[in-house]
Amino acid sequence: MKPLKVGLLGLGVVGGGVWNVLSRNGGEIARRAGRSIEVSRIAVRDMARARSKVGDAAAITTDPFEVVRDPEIDIVVELIGGYTLALELVREAIAQGKHVVTANKALLACHGNELFAAAREKGVMLVYEAAVAGGIPIIKALREGLSANRINWLAGIINGTTNFILSEMRSRGLSFEAALADAQRLGYAEADPTFDIEGVDAAHKLTLLASMAFGVPVQFDRAHVEGISKLAQEDIVHAENLGYRIKLLGITKLRPDGIELRVHPTLIPEGRLLANVEGAMNAVLVHGDAVGPTLYYGQGAGEEPTASAVIADLVDVARLQGAAPEQRVPYLAFQHDAMADTPILPIEDVRTAYYLRLHVDDQPGVLADIARILAEAEISIGSMIQRPHGDSGADIIFLTHQAVERDVNRAIGLIEQLPQVRSSVTRIRMENLA
Amino acid sequence: MKPLKVGLLGLGVVGGGVWNVLSRNGGEIARRAGRSIEVSRIAVRDMARARSKVGDAAAITTDPFEVVRDPEIDIVVELIGGYTLALELVREAIAQGKHVVTANKALLACHGNELFAAAREKGVMLVYEAAVAGGIPIIKALREGLSANRINWLAGIINGTTNFILSEMRSRGLSFEAALADAQRLGYAEADPTFDIEGVDAAHKLTLLASMAFGVPVQFDRAHVEGISKLAQEDIVHAENLGYRIKLLGITKLRPDGIELRVHPTLIPEGRLLANVEGAMNAVLVHGDAVGPTLYYGQGAGEEPTASAVIADLVDVARLQGAAPEQRVPYLAFQHDAMADTPILPIEDVRTAYYLRLHVDDQPGVLADIARILAEAEISIGSMIQRPHGDSGADIIFLTHQAVERDVNRAIGLIEQLPQVRSSVTRIRMENLA
Numbered sequence: 001m002k003p004l005k006v007g008l009l010g011l012g013v014v015g016g017g018v019w020n021v022l023s024r025n026g027g028e029i030a031r032r033a034g035r036s037i038e039v040s041r042i043a044v045r046d047m048a049r050a051r052s053k054v055g056d057a058a059a060i061t062t063d064p065f066e067v068v069r070d071p072e073i074d075i076v077v078e079l080i081g082g083y084t085l086a087l088e089l090v091r092e093a094i095a096q097g098k099h100v101v102t103a104n105k106a107l108l109a110c111h112g113n114e115l116f117a118a119a120r121e122k123g124v125m126l127v128y129e130a131a132v133a134g135g136i137p138i139i140k141a142l143r144e145g146l147s148a149n150r151i152n153w154l155a156g157i158i159n160g161t162t163n164f165i166l167s168e169m170r171s172r173g174l175s176f177e178a179a180l181a182d183a184q185r186l187g188y189a190e191a192d193p194t195f196d197i198e199g200v201d202a203a204h205k206l207t208l209l210a211s212m213a214f215g216v217p218v219q220f221d222r223a224h225v226e227g228i229s230k231l232a233q234e235d236i237v238h239a240e241n242l243g244y245r246i247k248l249l250g251i252t253k254l255r256p257d258g259i260e261l262r263v264h265p266t267l268i269p270e271g272r273l274l275a276n277v278e279g280a281m282n283a284v285l286v287h288g289d290a291v292g293p294t295l296y297y298g299q300g301a302g303e304e305p306t307a308s309a310v311i312a313d314l315v316d317v318a319r320l321q322g323a324a325p326e327q328r329v330p331y332l333a334f335q336h337d338a339m340a341d342t343p344i345l346p347i348e349d350v351r352t353a354y355y356l357r358l359h360v361d362d363q364p365g366v367l368a369d370i371a372r373i374l375a376e377a378e379i380s381i382g383s384m385i386q387r388p389h390g391d392s393g394a395d396i397i398f399l400t401h402q403a404v405e406r407d408v409n410r411a412i413g414l415i416e417q418l419p420q421v422r423s424s425v426t427r428i429r430m431e432n433l434a
Numbered sequence: 435m436k437p438l439k440v441g442l443l444g445l446g447v448v449g450g451g452v453w454n455v456l457s458r459n460g461g462e463i464a465r466r467a468g469r470s471i472e473v474s475r476i477a478v479r480d481m482a483r484a485r486s487k488v489g490d491a492a493a494i495t496t497d498p499f500e501v502v503r504d505p506e507i508d509i510v511v512e513l514i515g516g517y518t519l520a521l522e523l524v525r526e527a528i529a530q531g532k533h534v535v536t537a538n539k540a541l542l543a544c545h546g547n548e549l550f551a552a553a554r555e556k557g558v559m560l561v562y563e564a565a566v567a568g569g570i571p572i573i574k575a576l577r578e579g580l581s582a583n584r585i586n587w588l589a590g591i592i593n594g595t596t597n598f599i600l601s602e603m604r605s606r607g608l609s610f611e612a613a614l615a616d617a618q619r620l621g622y623a624e625a626d627p628t629f630d631i632e633g634v635d636a637a638h639k640l641t642l643l644a645s646m647a648f649g650v651p652v653q654f655d656r657a658h659v660e661g662i663s664k665l666a667q668e669d670i671v672h673a674e675n676l677g678y679r680i681k682l683l684g685i686t687k688l689r690p691d692g693i694e695l696r697v698h699p700t701l702i703p704e705g706r707l708l709a710n711v712e713g714a715m716n717a718v719l720v721h722g723d724a725v726g727p728t729l730y731y732g733q734g735a736g737e738e739p740t741a742s743a744v745i746a747d748l749v750d751v752a753r754l755q756g757a758a759p760e761q762r763v764p765y766l767a768f769q770h771d772a773m774a775d776t777p778i779l780p781i782e783d784v785r786t787a788y789y790l791r792l793h794v795d796d797q798p799g800v801l802a803d804i805a806r807i808l809a810e811a812e813i814s815i816g817s818m819i820q821r822p823h824g825d826s827g828a829d830i831i832f833l834t835h836q837a838v839e840r841d842v843n844r845a846i847g848l849i850e851q852l853p854q855v856r857s858s859v860t861r862i863r864m865e866n867l868a
Binding site: 146302 | 435451455458462464467563568569570571574575578579580581582583584649707710717722723724725726727728729730731732733738742743744745746749750753754756757758760761762763764767768769772
């Protein structure tokens with residue numbers, strides 16, 4: 001069969017990885033795909049740099065629209081990122097009847113509904129294994145491998161930067177700021193790390209996973225997004241003493257009344273596999289009603305792991321290029337006319353357990369007052385520790401049983417009004433993941 | 435689209451699970467597949483029992499060939515097991531032009547080459563996600579998700595019975611016999627547990643994984659197969675004290691001179707995720723050159739986890755039924771005309787690290803003699819402990835660096851001839867999995 005002609009938009013970290021892996025493993029890949037996959041045209045910003053990498057093996061241009069409109073090209077691989085130029089290019093590629101492979105979670109989490117509809121109309125594939133958890137084939141697992149299941153929930157470590165920072169904070173006792181500086185020095189965090197550390201990147205990925213798990217449109221704007229920048233070293237230590245680790249999790253759950261969709265630091269029992277995912281690694285735990293718990297682990301970012309996912313998509317497209325639309329996997333796992341309108345629940349409706357830390361005056365009655373407030377809000381306490389802290393003060397830590405966030409918010413408001421409570425209450429959600 | 439008509443051979447544990455999951459999740463599955471999947475005919479041994487389960491919802495027969503030859507049926511799901519009747523039935527189903535879904539690792543590990551060739555000739559699919567690691571979509575990951583990679587090696591806990599027994603031996607200090615009795619009582623081991631405990635079941639699965647990883651024909655007869663029935667409680671304790679856990683691993687590695695293909699008890703560092711896979715759970719660690727390490731974890735057996743995999747295959751077949759052969763994934767991941775003839779290496783050629791335990795007379799010179807034998811065989815020692823054991827005796831445990839098994843065998847033979855060595859040397863292979 002004739003080679004599949006690929007147009008590459010971007011030759012940065014991931015684009016370079018795609019080039020390298022296709023060059024090195026081209027033979028092995030063709031042994032699987034039944035045809036070779038050939039990058040024939042590349043759009044870049046820096047011609048000279050690109051030329052030094054690819055030589056004369058591909059045409060190079062600085063105009064990405066040239067690639068997208070090239071009639072010789074079967075598939076466009078979008079590795080530019082962001083939602084401005086990338087959005088225009090993917091729109092145009094689809095309009096030109098090209099299949100699109102992208103690693104761009106931000107684009108799909110924010111514009112996926114429009115883009116999938118356009119792709120369906122033109123009968124082209126728009127695939128994105130590399131958009132979530134790098135080289136881990138989690139999208140294939142969710143869209144295909146678990147198709148027999150009603151997915152109950154999933155929880156994932158889907159941002160390597162924050163998991164690296166949290167690992168450093170725990171293992172080396174660093175503050176958030178020091179661990180972030182380390183991550184930047186080692187290339188695990190960008191110069192402007194906001195999207196990673198504030199949970200936005202994880203929420204983009206979670207939004208896609210939730211849509212594939214439950215068959216709902218992508219709704220990034222409904223996700224609760226909370227990062228790790230306010231996490232104190234002392235909470236990591238307290239959590240560890242109580243038998244927990246703190247991870248930035250993306251969690252989505254199907255409940256009878258709607259879908260929970262939330263990214264936040266989370267205490268999880270130290271024995272869980274997810275608790276032992278260290279450094280920049282990613283892992284996603286998916287719970288289906290038939291299969292039970294399944295977990296997928298690997299490198300969530302980096303040149304070649306991400307390229308591995310991009311190329312797996314290319315091989316799929318190579319196989320299914322000539323197939324009828326119904327012979328392909330639906331964009332978001334579910335047929336477009338079978339999508340559900342299950343609402344995404346606001347964070348106040350979330351039901352989970354909580355870690356609460358309070359700094360109080362060490363005086364008689366304070367614990368009684370707090371316990372009364374919690375009881376009146378119907379929040380029951382699983383365990384509690386109190387430790388001296390500072391001058392005639394104490395830290396009290398509660399681990400609650402499951403409660404509704406709205407009730408917890410109200411209780412925290414009342415607790416913070418108590419005269420013996422010295423500062424605002426630290427609240428971290430807890431999941432058992434059983 | 436019209437429903438996909440499935441003929442089910444067997445309504446035991448897995449067959450019953452398929453029936454239950456399709457009944458419960460039929461709507462959800464059709465939302466994904468775009469058509470419904472309908473079990474229209476079932477072959478069973480006990481008509482009355484089957485009738486009480488399925489009522490009038492499917493035709494029931496005691497003649498499986500009736501199902502296989504039914505012109506109304508699109509796909510045959512073979513859940514009978516074994517290689518006699520199942521082989522005949524799968525052959526006949528293929529001859530009749532039916533697609534086949536099977537959970538039968540023994541059949542494919544021993545007759546896969548013949549069956550895949552027959553299926554190719556007839557242009558039908560023969561898929562087997564449920565044959566390895568139950569509900570974990572490891573076959574989809576290997577055949578499709580990691581298609582960009584040169585697979586370097588994989589190692590898996592792919593037999594739940596033995597992992598359950600090893601977990602009990604470690605956590606409760608039980609002997610192998612006591613843990614096996616427990617496993618039988620709890621339904622994790624069969625009345626005749628030979629295939630599980632002697633590693634045969636794991637070797638069937640590993641044989642399939644190796645073929646998909648490296649693109650070689652299935653060669654079960656070349657696998658090294660060693661079970662856990664001779665494992666002593668004391669070795670589990672020694673391993674633990676040295677920072678290791680013992681797991682029954684299926685390991686396959688691509689080397690420049692061939693493929694290692696082996697199932698045996700293995701010491702692995704306690705911090706590895708694989709070391710923390712407990713009870714009847716399964717996990718497979720796959721190392722690809724681009725993606726690095728990836729791990730897949732879940733329930734490796736049981737009614738609904740296995741049904742989850744069978745039905746995922748049914749959904750794939752439903753999609754690709756009308757597709758051209760080149761639009762489908764190759765049976766063993768690689769195109770049939772691109773299979774390699776890389777040899778499977780004999781166990782004597784395997785290169786790994788070793789745990790060696792010797793029971794010796796506690797006399798001057800014995801350690802010197804042993805150390806000399808090891809040195810002459812070019813086996814270098816990573817660590818060693820010596821403990822008093824019995825009357826004027828001692829246990830010596832060596833952890834060696836990597837060595838060739840042939841050299842280790844020769845050294846063990848010489849060591850066992852030393853007059854101060856009281857019993858045969860216990861040898862357990864060790865893998866770092868890094």
